[in-house]
Amino acid sequence: MLQQINSWLDWLLAGVDTGSLWMARAGGLLILLTVGLVTTEVLSRQFFGRSGVHATELTGYIMAISSSWAFAYTLMRKAHIRIDALYLTLPISVRGVLDLVAMLALALFCVLVVGAAFEVTLLSYTGGARANTPLGTPVWMPQLLWLIGLVWFSIAVVLLSLRVLFGLLSGNIEDVQKVAGSPTLDEQIGEENKEAA
Amino acid sequence: QDLDNTSISYVGAWSSLSLYKNFERPFWQEHIPEASDGQISTEVTTFDQMGLGGGEVYRLMARNVIEVTSTVADYAVADAPELEGLDMPMMAPDVETARKIADAYRPVLADAFAARFNNAKLLAIAPYPSQVVFCNTEIKGLADLKGKKIRASGRTTAEFVQALGAEGITLNFSEVPGALQRGVIDCAVTGSLSGYSSGWHEVSTHLYPLPVGGWDYVLTAMNGKKWASLSAETQKWLQNEIQTNYEDPVWESAVEETREGIACLTGKGECVRGEPGDMVLVEATEEDFNEVSRHLQATLLPNWADRVDQKWVDRWNETIGKVTGLEAAK
Amino acid sequence: MILISLAVLLVLLVLSVPVAATLIVLGLFLDEFFSPFPLVNAMGDVLWSASDSFLLIAIPLFILLGEILVRTGVAKSTYRALESWLSWLPGGLLHANVATATLFSATSGSSVATAATIGTVAIPQGKAMNYDPKLFTGSIAAGGTLGIMIPPSINLIVYGFLTETSIPKLFAAGLVPGLLLAFLFVLGTALICLWRPSLGGPSTHHTWHERFSGLTSLIPVLTLFGIVVGSIYAGWATPTEAASLGVIGALLIALFMGKLSKSVVLEALEGTMRTTGMIVLIIIASYFLNFVLASTGITRELSTFLESAGFGPYLTLLLIIGLYIVLGFFIETLSLMVITIPIVAPIIIALGFDPIWFGILLILLIEMALITPPVGLNLYVVQSVRKGGSFNDVMIGAMPYVGFMMLMVLLLVLFPSLALYLPEVLN
Ligand code: NA
Ligand code: NA
Numbered sequence: 001m002l003q004q005i006n007s008w009l010d011w012l013l014a015g016v017d018t019g020s021l022w023m024a025r026a027g028g029l030l031i032l033l034t035v036g037l038v039t040t041e042v043l044s045r046q047f048f049g050r051s052g053v054h055a056t057e058l059t060g061y062i063m064a065i066s067s068s069w070a071f072a073y074t075l076m077r078k079a080h081i082r083i084d085a086l087y088l089t090l091p092i093s094v095r096g097v098l099d100l101v102a103m104l105a106l107a108l109f110c111v112l113v114v115g116a117a118f119e120v121t122l123l124s125y126t127g128g129a130r131a132n133t134p135l136g137t138p139v140w141m142p143q144l145l146w147l148i149g150l151v152w153f154s155i156a157v158v159l160l161s162l163r164v165l166f167g168l169l170s171g172n173i174e175d176v177q178k179v180a181g182s183p184t185l186d187e188q189i190g191e192e193n194k195e196a197a
Numbered sequence: 198q199d200l201d202n203t204s205i206s207y208v209g210a211w212s213s214l215s216l217y218k219n220f221e222r223p224f225w226q227e228h229i230p231e232a233s234d235g236q237i238s239t240e241v242t243t244f245d246q247m248g249l250g251g252g253e254v255y256r257l258m259a260r261n262v263i264e265v266t267s268t269v270a271d272y273a274v275a276d277a278p279e280l281e282g283l284d285m286p287m288m289a290p291d292v293e294t295a296r297k298i299a300d301a302y303r304p305v306l307a308d309a310f311a312a313r314f315n316n317a318k319l320l321a322i323a324p325y326p327s328q329v330v331f332c333n334t335e336i337k338g339l340a341d342l343k344g345k346k347i348r349a350s351g352r353t354t355a356e357f358v359q360a361l362g363a364e365g366i367t368l369n370f371s372e373v374p375g376a377l378q379r380g381v382i383d384c385a386v387t388g389s390l391s392g393y394s395s396g397w398h399e400v401s402t403h404l405y406p407l408p409v410g411g412w413d414y415v416l417t418a419m420n421g422k423k424w425a426s427l428s429a430e431t432q433k434w435l436q437n438e439i440q441t442n443y444e445d446p447v448w449e450s451a452v453e454e455t456r457e458g459i460a461c462l463t464g465k466g467e468c469v470r471g472e473p474g475d476m477v478l479v480e481a482t483e484e485d486f487n488e489v490s491r492h493l494q495a496t497l498l499p500n501w502a503d504r505v506d507q508k509w510v511d512r513w514n515e516t517i518g519k520v521t522g523l524e525a526a527k
Numbered sequence: 528m529i530l531i532s533l534a535v536l537l538v539l540l541v542l543s544v545p546v547a548a549t550l551i552v553l554g555l556f557l558d559e560f561f562s563p564f565p566l567v568n569a570m571g572d573v574l575w576s577a578s579d580s581f582l583l584i585a586i587p588l589f590i591l592l593g594e595i596l597v598r599t600g601v602a603k604s605t606y607r608a609l610e611s612w613l614s615w616l617p618g619g620l621l622h623a624n625v626a627t628a629t630l631f632s633a634t635s636g637s638s639v640a641t642a643a644t645i646g647t648v649a650i651p652q653g654k655a656m657n658y659d660p661k662l663f664t665g666s667i668a669a670g671g672t673l674g675i676m677i678p679p680s681i682n683l684i685v686y687g688f689l690t691e692t693s694i695p696k697l698f699a700a701g702l703v704p705g706l707l708l709a710f711l712f713v714l715g716t717a718l719i720c721l722w723r724p725s726l727g728g729p730s731t732h733h734t735w736h737e738r739f740s741g742l743t744s745l746i747p748v749l750t751l752f753g754i755v756v757g758s759i760y761a762g763w764a765t766p767t768e769a770a771s772l773g774v775i776g777a778l779l780i781a782l783f784m785g786k787l788s789k790s791v792v793l794e795a796l797e798g799t800m801r802t803t804g805m806i807v808l809i810i811i812a813s814y815f816l817n818f819v820l821a822s823t824g825i826t827r828e829l830s831t832f833l834e835s836a837g838f839g840p841y842l843t844l845l846l847i848i849g850l851y852i853v854l855g856f857f858i859e860t861l862s863l864m865v866i867t868i869p870i871v872a873p874i875i876i877a878l879g880f881d882p883i884w885f886g887i888l889l890i891l892l893i894e895m896a897l898i899t900p901p902v903g904l905n906l907y908v909v910q911s912v913r914k915g916g917s918f919n920d921v922m923i924g925a926m927p928y929v930g931f932m933m934l935m936v937l938l939l940v941l942f943p944s945l946a947l948y949l950p951e952v953l954n
Contacts, residue, residue, distance in 0.1 A: 028796025038771035064578035067807035074804030116571030379762030
């Protein structure tokens with residue numbers, strides 16, 4: 001039964017992994033778009049004396065959107081920083097529990113942040129808020145794109161949390177380590193395998 | 198007097214500006230506790246000290262996070278476009294007119310606050326010094342702004358600048374002095390005294406002293422629940438205190454600050470704040486004012502009217518319209 | 528209350544709860560127990576304000592610039608060239624780390640971006656040559672901090688904005704202290720490695736021919752420096768816009784070298800997003816924490832204390848330096864600046880200190896905060912770039928450099944003209 005759940009979760013997580021990579025790439029393209037916008041702005045100001053694309057306003061939105069689209073990718077690459085000074089000295093079972101605590105803390109983070117971001121976006125939409133800038137952008141548009149990134153991040157966090165929980169329940173500590181443990185250990189394990197081979 | 202025993206937490210506007218240092222902070226931090234004989238205690242901070250940008254404070258007040266707060270009306274127009282009607286480019290060329298407009302529009306603003314921010318109570322309308330134009334290139338009047346690259350932050354100022362035939366450049370405020378100096382832009386708009394204290398006179402040559410950027414009114418409002426929790430007597434006392442010991446002095450000083458700002462920037466007149474600059478003071482002509490009325494009537498007011506309900510347009514015409522002789526229509 | 532928050536923070540961090548989550552949880556905890564207002568209601572607005580930031584965009588842009596230089600081999604050949612000049616010193620490659628960081632700082636306005644770039648190039652070299660990871664990673668984290676002292680600098684822009692100080696003057700003021708600090712790093716590293724050779728690596732010698740022929744590989748970086756800094760001083764671009772021009776420049780260099788391909792760009796973007804995601808999550812979480820700290824009155828208590836204490840100028844300055852060192856342990860630097868400068872700068876200026884000079888001193892303290900544990904973005908960046916190994920290595924390895932920074936603080940207080948001479952001359 002637990003094994004079944006674990007393999008479903010693994011299957012789902014593989015999908016999340018791919019999805020996150022593409023979200024991050026899309027965010028990266030937005031950053032490249034900023035480069036294009038700002039360069040156009042500089043050139044058009046220099047040669048035609050006008051603001052071509054209102055880059056200042058747009059780059060703010062792009063910053064918010066592209067970074068939120070990267071959160072899940074960062075998570076799947078285990079790049080959200082955890083301080084592992086004590087962690088590394090503990091036995092593997094305790095580490096598994098700490099991994100669960102870490103994931104649950106991130107899940108709490110997500111619940112709060114997504115809820116708050118949803119409220120802000122909804123208020124901007126219902127209130128018809130438009131930025132006080134020459135573009136007068138309806139604020140809910142960038143906020144919605146930002147929210148999507150946060151929701152995707154939450155999905156990743158929740159699935160990973162479940163995987164860690166069920167991994168612990170089924171006593172498969174190595175699995176837990178693989179999906180959510182400190183990246184330091186991955187490397188040590190990798191090197192041991194290399195030596196063994 | 199029988200005042201409530203209560204505490205008020207106040208979140209003010211930009212901590213580095215004189216409005217906060219000379220008026221907001223002394224009033225809320227010292228005057229209110231003293232004048233109430235210790236019945237009302239206060240805690241005072243500013244939105245920049247909280248890491249906020251200033252545009253969200255009314256919203257936070259509406260959600261019971263903040264009790265009393267002040268911010269520039271322009272920052273909050275995303276949530277309440279009605280506020281924008283108060284502050285149009287050069288609509289009030291001098292302090293007296295600015296105050297007349299503020300007083301006329303006050304009931305309308307009060308209703309807008311109640312409607313937009315969860316029954317919030319409007320407490321005060323105070324001006325920042327008038328938002329004048331600094332150019333690092335020669336201009337002789339408003340007409341010479343045509344074809345110039347002008348940094349304008351707010352929507353109405355940007356629209357106005359465009360109506361004049363200039364290019365509205367969007368640029369982060371922090372980058373303005375450097376951009377002026379190196380010719381990235383030709384002109385920029387800010388308060389005369391704050392322009393002086395940030396050294397804009399060192400990077401620009403000509404000063405057009407009329408409020409092309411309006412007055413940047415700073416509005417103070419109280420959370421609706423908090424207001425309702427105060428006794429009628431306390432409410433009355435507080436309103437009276439705010440008017441006589443905060444609002445009136447700020448308006449009186451605005452006359453002096455406008456004069457002083459121009460004196461310090463141009464070196465004409467007395468400047469006690471430091472080394473005066475030597476900017477060229479550009480005189481406004483009758484023609485300038487006609488031009489402004491034309492653009493307000495033809496472009497800016499209709500644009501604004503499109504952003505709000507007809508009800509607010511009517512009320513604008515009944516109040517500010519009467520004072521200025523302008524008319525807004527969709 | 529301050530002690531309780533510190534305790535909560537430390538417990539969560541030691542339990543290896545992710546840093547961003549720790550900061551938010553601490554914010555909630557303080558809100559729950561110390562605030563009369565439901566501050567959590569403000570979270571959405573605060574997070575959006577922090578995310579929708581024109582200034583932050585410079586971080587991914589500078590990281591992307593570095594990523595492109597890494598993937599086209601420019602960063603590596605620059606590193607090699609500098610190594611050939613400096614690795615005869617005791618400590619070997621460590622000096623190449625610092626020197627490359629110094630050079631890249633002149634094209635990058637962000638310390639994390641500088642550290643990420645140098646880390647990506649240097650760490651494989653250090654591993655291949657079996658360097659002790661501590662001082663090796665520490666020198667990268669510390670060298671990277673020069674990114675905000677040597678112009679261009681995002682943090683100096685923030686300081687200039689908050690204190691209404693001239694940004695070009697601040698940029699000019701940062702140059703000499705930045706170079707001097709780099710020199711102190713090199714000197715200090717050499718001394719440490721003379722004392723404990725095992726902390727460094729083998730000194731290697733290169734012929735003069737090798738050294739001079741290597742100089743040609745500095746051309747791309749110097750060109751980029753010309754584009755980024757040149758476009759600012761020529762009046763073409765503002766400091767933040769220059770970051771975009773730098774990316775275009777890096778892409779053109781890649782094209783010119785025949786190394787521009789779809790996979791290079793894609794990999795550079797992926798690397799950029801991974802680091803950006805890590806940094807931004809921490810930054811927005813810390814904005815919320817700071818909002819809570821300010822709302823609950825901690826910040827206000829601080830300013831009242833400083834103003835009413837009535838110490839003389841130098842004692843107050845000492846107090847403020849101490850304060851930044853302590854706060855710097857725990858608070859992310861960009862939000863630390865935003866929250867403290869409106870309080871501290873007026874006090875300092877009223878005491879008669881020069882605002883430009885204080886800006887540079889503050890940047891130095893911010894650099895220190897970037898490499899002091901437990902919350903130090905540069906430590907995190909280097910750790911995330913090396914993909915493995917304990918975080919302890921980086922933490923311990925950076926400590927000597929904190930000492931060198933303290934020495935620099937002392938020099939700057941004793942000789943203010945280190946910062947003030949250049950802006951005066953240029954004026
Ligand atoms: Na730099
Ligand atoms: Na730190």
